[in-house]
Each structure stands twice: as structure tokens, then as C-alpha cells.
Amino acid sequence: MKKLQVKVLDERMKNNLPQYATAGSAGLDLRACLDEAITIEPGQTVLVPTGLAIYLDDPGYAALILPRSGLGHKHGIVLGNLVGLIDSDYQGQLMVSTWNRGQTAFKLEPMERLAQLVIVPVAQVEWAEVEEFTASERGAGGFGSTGRA
Numbered sequence: 001m002k003k004l005q006v007k008v009l010d011e012r013m014k015n016n017l018p019q020y021a022t023a024g025s026a027g028l029d030l031r032a033c034l035d036e037a038i039t040i041e042p043g044q045t046v047l048v049p050t051g052l053a054i055y056l057d058d059p060g061y062a063a064l065i066l067p068r069s070g071l072g073h074k075h076g077i078v079l080g081n082l083v084g085l086i087d088s089d090y091q092g093q094l095m096v097s098t099w100n101r102g103q104t105a106f107k108l109e110p111m112e113r114l115a116q117l118v119i120v121p122v123a124q125v126e127w128a129e130v131e132e133f134t135a136s137e138r139g140a141g142g143f144g145s146t147g148r149a
């Protein structure tokens with residue numbers, strides 16, 4: 001497995017680094033490194049620290065911060081930026097933009113698992129400008145052009 005450099009910025013994360021919950025898990029759960037519980041009102045967005053900094057150090061990778069399905073579906077706790085994109089050269093603390101898109105206030109407890117981190121491969125590109133593309137089966141057809149059923 002690839003080794004990922006991590007700095008522990010909050011003592012509570014020491015010996016408590018995010019783990020894959022099962023052998024097939026894609027996400028590492030990020031915790032809310034809060035000193036005390038906070039109440040997130042409906043419609044409110046709060047930037048929550050995770051106590052961790054990572055350094056991917058390879059433009060062939062990025063990390064994504066994604067919501068946890070249960071919090072999102074049952075409690076309306078999702079991300080203010082919808083998806084957090086962590087660049088391979090970012091070395092600061094991982095922050096979770098936490099949006100209560102629901103109708104009821106949500107009490108977020110210190111060290112609660114809030115979101116998840118997924119490491120993904122990335123292809124950086126350089127532009128090859130052309131006047132015409134070689135014809136493809138789809139061409140410019142989109143938005144249901146292959147039919148509905």
C-alpha cells in the first residue's frame with residue numbers, strides 16, 4: 001500500500017489515525033477536532049479542523065473529502081463545497097466545510113467522524129489544440145442523446 005505522509009496537529013489524533021474500516025473500504029473517516037460540541041443551525045456552514053495535515057507529494061494523486069452517507073442522508077450534514085479537493089502539494093491542515101442543509105439543528109461532538117478522505121489517481125494534462133476532432137461514435141451528443149430506457 002502507498003505510504004502517505006501525515007502530520008498529527010492535534011494530540012487526540014496521535015495513535016488514532018484514520019483507518020480503512022474494512023478491507024474493501026475506499027474512505028478514511030475524518031474526525032471533528034473540536035474542543036467542545038458545536039451546534040450547526042439549518043443552513044449554516046462551519047469550517048471544522050481535522051487535526052491532520054497530509055502531503056501527497058505527487059501530482060499523480062489527489063485526495064477528496066466526501067460526506068459520510070449516513071450523516072448526509074439522515075441528518076443533512078454534507079459539505080459546503082460539495083466535495084473537498086486536496087492538491088498534492090497542500091501541506092496545511094485538512095479542513096471540512098460542514099454544511100447543515102437540513103431543517104433541524106445538528107450537534108457535532110468533539111472527535112465525531114464527520115467526513116471521509118479518498119485518495120485518487122490524477123492525470124495532469126497539457127493542451128494539444130486542434131481545429132477538428134477525429135469523429136467518435138457519440139460526437140457532441142449528450143444529455144440523454146442515447147435515449148431514456
Ligand SMILES: O=c1ccn([C@H]2C[C@H](O)[C@@H](COP(=O)(O)OP(=O)(O)OP(=O)(O)O)O2)c(=O)[nH]1
Nearest residue numbers: 065081083084085086087090093094095096097
Ligand atoms: O474541503 C477542503 C478543500 C480544500 N482544502 C485545502 C486543500 C486544497 O489543496 C486547498 C485549496 O483548495 P481549492 O483549490 O479547492 O480552493 P481554492 O478556493 O481554489 O483555493 P486556492 O486559491 O488556495 O487554490 O485547500 C481543504 O482543506 N478542505
Ligand SMILES: [Mg+2]
Nearest residue numbers: 085086087090
Ligand atoms: Mg484552487
